[in-house]
Amino acid sequence: MTDFAKSEADLRATPPTSGDxxxxxxxxxxxxxxxxxxxxxxxxxxxLVDPAFVSTPxxxxxxxxxxxxxxxxxPNLGTTLIEIMIAFVLSVVFGIASAVFLDRNDWLNRIVxxxxxxxxxxxxxxxxxxxxxxxxxxxxxxxxxxxxLGYFIMLLSTLGGLKNVDRDLLLMSRLFGASELRLFRxxxxxxxxxxxxxxxxxxxxYCSAGAxxxxxxxxxxxxxxLVQTFSGRFDVAGVMALILIVAFMVMVLTSLMxxxxxxxxxxxxxxxxxxx
Amino acid sequence: MSLNASAGEAAKIVRPVDISVxxxxxxxxxxxxxxxxxxxxVREGEFVALIGASGCGKTTLLNVIAGLVxxxxxxxxIRNRPPAAGRSDICYLLARDxxxxxxxxxxNVVYGLELSGVAREERERRAAAYVDKVGLKDYREFYPSKLxxxxxxxxxxxxxxxxxxxxxxxxxxxxxxxxxxxxxxxxQLLALWESSRATVVFVTHDIGExxxxxxxxxxxxxxxxGVVEEINVDLPRPRSAEALQADAxxxxxxxxxxxxxxxxxx
Numbered sequence: 295m296t297d298f299a300k301s302e303a304d305l306r307a308t309p310p311t312s313g314d315x316x317x318x319x320x321x322x323x324x325x326x327x328x329x330x331x332x333x334x335x336x337x338x339x340x341x342l343v344d345p346a347f348v349s350t351p352x353x354x355x356x357x358x359x360x361x362x363x364x365x366x367x368x369p370n371l372g373t374t375l376i377e378i379m380i381a382f383v384l385s386v387v388f389g390i391a392s393a394v395f396l397d398r399n400d401w402l403n404r405i406v407x408x409x410x411x412x413x414x415x416x417x418x419x420x421x422x423x424x425x426x427x428x429x430x431x432x433x434x435x436x437x438x439x440x441x442x443l444g445y446f447i448m449l450l451s452t453l454g455g456l457k458n459v460d461r462d463l464l465l466m467s468r469l470f471g472a473s474e475l476r477l478f479r480x481x482x483x484x485x486x487x488x489x490x491x492x493x494x495x496x497x498x499x500y501c502s503a504g505a506x507x508x509x510x511x512x513x514x515x516x517x518x519x520l521v522q523t524f525s526g527r528f529d530v531a532g533v534m535a536l537i538l539i540v541a542f543m544v545m546v547l548t549s550l551m552x553x554x555x556x557x558x559x560x561x562x563x564x565x566x567x568x569x570x
Numbered sequence: 571m572s573l574n575a576s577a578g579e580a581a582k583i584v585r586p587v588d589i590s591v592x593x594x595x596x597x598x599x600x601x602x603x604x605x606x607x608x609x610x611x612v613r614e615g616e617f618v619a620l621i622g623a624s625g626c627g628k629t630t631l632l633n634v635i636a637g638l639v640x641x642x643x644x645x646x647x648i649r650n651r652p653p654a655a656g657r658s659d660i661c662y663l664l665a666r667d668x669x670x671x672x673x674x675x676x677x678n679v680v681y682g683l684e685l686s687g688v689a690r691e692e693r694e695r696r697a698a699a700y701v702d703k704v705g706l707k708d709y710r711e712f713y714p715s716k717l718x719x720x721x722x723x724x725x726x727x728x729x730x731x732x733x734x735x736x737x738x739x740x741x742x743x744x745x746x747x748x749x750x751x752x753x754x755x756x757x758q759l760l761a762l763w764e765s766s767r768a769t770v771v772f773v774t775h776d777i778g779e780x781x782x783x784x785x786x787x788x789x790x791x792x793x794x795x796g797v798v799e800e801i802n803v804d805l806p807r808p809r810s811a812e813a814l815q816a817d818a819x820x821x822x823x824x825x826x827x828x829x830x831x832x833x834x835x836x
Binding site: 481 | 660666672685686733
């Protein structure tokens with residue numbers, strides 16, 4: 295029996311519990327990361343790639359250390375974090391509120407939906423220079439750019455969730471005498487929750503991209519500004535270190551959301567015995 | 571044909587009419603009306619089954635009584651009031667269980683009580699009692715996705731009877747179940763109903779189910795022109811769905827209903 299077939303058979307015999315597999319999965323992940331770093335470092339050492347263009351893991355690690363040692367990074371990191379958080383909160387609040395309003399007022403939804411699609415199809419990054427022109431080189435222009443990306447993602451994913459709510463659940467609740475407010479609290483909102491969470495995670499990623507790219511166009515402070523400065527000096531290791539910092543930040547926030555999601559959506563787990 | 575109290579009932583105390591339907595007509599905008607000239611009286615505490623071929627308008631009639639579909643003509647009163655959706659004296663059981671997937675078995679029963687404005691402590695107490703009554707005590711904290719179809723429908727029954735309303739409207743609630751599970755659910759419904767003594771209108775296309783449950787089986791015409799025949803089910807109560815399978819009277823009634831149903835389609 296092949297390993298694959300065997301593991302399939304095991305899966306059927308005893309459903310995997312989170313405990314017995316997570317250990318070796320973490321180990322496999324660490325191995326995977328180490329392999330990539332080793333190949334990268336090895337290729338540079340063997341002269342297969344030019345470290346001046348792709349740097350090396352050790353070079354990136356040194357840059358990271360340097361960035362935190364002089365504390366140069368901290369005010370910039372703060373600026374970027376503030377921009378991301380403001381844009382994220384605004385996107386979530388306005389995105390969900392607009393979705394709820396459009397869901398309850400279908401006539402309005404039918405009027406504005408082509409415009410929403412049009413706005414969402416626009417390459418907002420290309421509007422970056424205009425936002426700088428309109429809102430200055432401070433954090434406002436970055437928040438607007440990030441919000442212009444996040445708002446539509448939040449709006450469209452929430453609206454999608456609200457639109458496909460199970461009609462039987464609504465009918466049953468109405469026949470039991472539920473008010474519109476209760477329908478929203480007990481049926482529509484929980485039904486849309488998986489879509490809202492999917493939207494939250496994408497919104498965070500796009501808000502981060504919006505903020506950093508906005509800073510790269512023109513800024514007084516921020517990680518994007520540093521990226522621009524380091525690129526100008528051909529400091530490849532520095533640029534990569536900064537990108538790692540942003541990625542790490544987004545990952546930490548995403549895993550916080552994942553934990554909340556797993557808790558809130560625990561009812562949806564294990565609805566079938568069939569693996570996969 | 572008189573659709574009022576039958577010979578068997580005349581001997582009992584005549585109970586007031588809960589649901590009164592007179593010359594009811596329903597139209598969905600086509601040339602041919604969905605229902606026309608329908609007469610029906612359902613007395614307080616009576617269990618009536620509506621049976622008929624697909625498209626005879628039995629579910630439409632139920633939906634008019636529930637206030638979900640407007641009547642185009644005739645009169646219809648439920649406890650002397652016109653129909654309205656979401657009335658606090660009517661409980662409607664849908665064909666599908668319509669359980670909230672994010673609430674446990676108990677949580678779903680509590681939900682019905684919550685919507686009926688029952689106080690918190692009373693909700694918990696009554697929900698626990700009804701979950702127990704439908705035999706799901708060991709599954710109280712399970713989410714619906716973990717339950718079988720029959721168990722889900724039992725939760726739906728518990729939710730409906732926990733709120734204790736005077737009138738129950740049921741639209742083929744057991745049509746998705748296998749015949750074994752169906753018999754089990756029939757007993758459970760009968761037990762819940764007998765302790766509630768509510769008025770029930772039960773729509774089904776299953777003759778056996780209609781006879782097992784009802785005091786009176788109403789056979790509706792295929793063309794939506796109302797009632798073809800009504801059959802009094804004088805089987806003694808309490809009934810057991812399984813024991814009835816071996817009862818000669820049950821099979822006589824089955825044959826009579828079958829003949830009438832067959833005639834209704836011609």
